[in-house]
Amino acid sequence: MLSSATIAQSDSAATDLHQTTPTQFIDVNGAGYAYRVFGAASGIPLVMLQHFSGNMDNWDPAVTNGLAKYFRAVLFDNQGVGASGGETPATIEGMAQDAISFIRALGFKKVNVLGFSMGGFIAQQIALGEPDLIDKLILVGTGPKTAQGLADIVKPLEESAAMSPEEQKLFLFYSSTPTSRALGQESLARINKRTVNRDQDTRTTAIQAQLTAMLRWAQPDAEALNNLAQIRQPVLVVNGHHDIMVPTENSYTLFHHLPNATLSLYPDSGHGSFFQYPELFLREAIPFLEAQ
Numbered sequence: 222m223l224s225s226a227t228i229a230q231s232d233s234a235a236t237d238l239h240q241t242t243p244t245q246f247i248d249v250n251g252a253g254y255a256y257r258v259f260g261a262a263s264g265i266p267l268v269m270l271q272h273f274s275g276n277m278d279n280w281d282p283a284v285t286n287g288l289a290k291y292f293r294a295v296l297f298d299n300q301g302v303g304a305s306g307g308e309t310p311a312t313i314e315g316m317a318q319d320a321i322s323f324i325r326a327l328g329f330k331k332v333n334v335l336g337f338s339m340g341g342f343i344a345q346q347i348a349l350g351e352p353d354l355i356d357k358l359i360l361v362g363t364g365p366k367t368a369q370g371l372a373d374i375v376k377p378l379e380e381s382a383a384m385s386p387e388e389q390k391l392f393l394f395y396s397s398t399p400t401s402r403a404l405g406q407e408s409l410a411r412i413n414k415r416t417v418n419r420d421q422d423t424r425t426t427a428i429q430a431q432l433t434a435m436l437r438w439a440q441p442d443a444e445a446l447n448n449l450a451q452i453r454q455p456v457l458v459v460n461g462h463h464d465i466m467v468p469t470e471n472s473y474t475l476f477h478h479l480p481n482a483t484l485s486l487y488p489d490s491g492h493g494s495f496f497q498y499p500e501l502f503l504r505e506a507i508p509f510l511e512a513q
Contacts, residue, residue: 238289239282240415244304249326252307255420256297256323260289265356267292267333267510268324270340272362273435274428276303276420282411283499291507292333297323299343301427303420309427313339313366313438317346324354333510335359338467338492339431342366342438348452358456359506362464362492364471365449365478371439375432377465393466394493401489401497408496449478456482457509459502461490483509 238259246253257277258266267288271279277296288294300319301309310316320343324332333356336344341363348355364371381389387409395405456479460472469486476484485505487494495502 237282237286238294239280239285244277244418244420246304247323247326249322252300252319253305254297254300254307254323254326255304256295256327258293258295258327260294261292264292265331265333265510266295266327266329267335268295268297268320268329270299270320270334270336270343271296271302272338272340273431274423275337276423278415278420279412281408281496281499282414283408284495284502287499287503288335288506292510295327295332298420299323301430302423309430311430311433311437313342313346313434314350316434317343317350321347321351321354330354331356333357333359335361335506336363337361337495338363339435341467342435345449345452348454349448352451352453355454357454357510358452359459359509360456360472360475361459361495362461362467363475364467365474366438366445367442368439368467368471369474370468370470372436374435374439374466378432390493393491395491395497396461396463396489398489401491404497405493408493408499412496446474446478449475450480452479453481455509455512457506458482458484459487459495459505460485461487461492461494461497463490464492464494466492 242257242259244255244257246255276298285294298305299316300307334344341360344358348358377393381392390409391402391405395401458472458475460469476482487498490497
């Protein structure tokens with residue numbers, strides 16, 4: 222297992238592949254998917270599934286570059302999102318099927334998946350629908366189907382609608398404390414650094430479809446929690462101590478119902494906990510993914 226010092230030294234020396242890797246496109250069933258692949262040439266690829274309304278350039282480079290030092294990182298825009306064509310499904314199940322089609326089109330037989338927020342919903346659905354495709358899962362700031370409080374996600378979105386883009390992200394992703402906000406601003410500066418070949422903003426129609434999909438995912442389902450027992454792969458569940466988007470209680474629920482899960486909660490943080498504490502996240506995620 223890698224030591225914290227080894228990871229820290231390696232991350233500091235890593236090339237900023239997040240900023241320099243060009244966007245590629247692949248046609249899958251008539252839809253052009255935008256994607257970027259960078260990092261280690263061998264091993265199980267790490268496919269990263271983004272949050273509601275996010276695109277490839279909404280990942281924090283401190284996280285993606287740190288992971289790419291050890292793994293082949295695969296960022297992509299699902300159908301209708303960012304620079305990808307096609308129409309965004311209005312269900313998580315539809316998004317999961319599109320993601321599976323993209324992964325298969327790249328020729329991957331086995332992948333690890335990091336799902337953030339809505340991406341975590343998609344990751345769970347992929348694991349349920351195509352279990353042989355998944356080796357390990359990392360679920361950040363997310364919850365199970367019927368997630369507690371998810372049906373109220375419109376409230377923080379409406380509350381932040383009149384804020385500037387930076388203030389909106391600080392409100393939704395971080396705690397209100399000066400420390401959390403300052404670390405959030407540092408993350409946003411990293412996220413906004415790329416200016417060449419930057420991904421397209423997600424279209425309003427896609428955002429509307431994603432919101433519909435999340436609200437459907439939040440609806441009662443008597444079998445939802447029982448279905449989690451079918452996900453036998455190792456899972457690392459990560460969240461902040463107070464997530465106002467997908468309440469932190471849902472991370473406990475995932476931990477309780479997934480048979481092979483580890484739970485890690487970060488202090489003084491919210492929905493974007495792993496962007497606030499990228500070094501802490503890498504110290505946990507890298508050994509988790511490398512473990513046999």
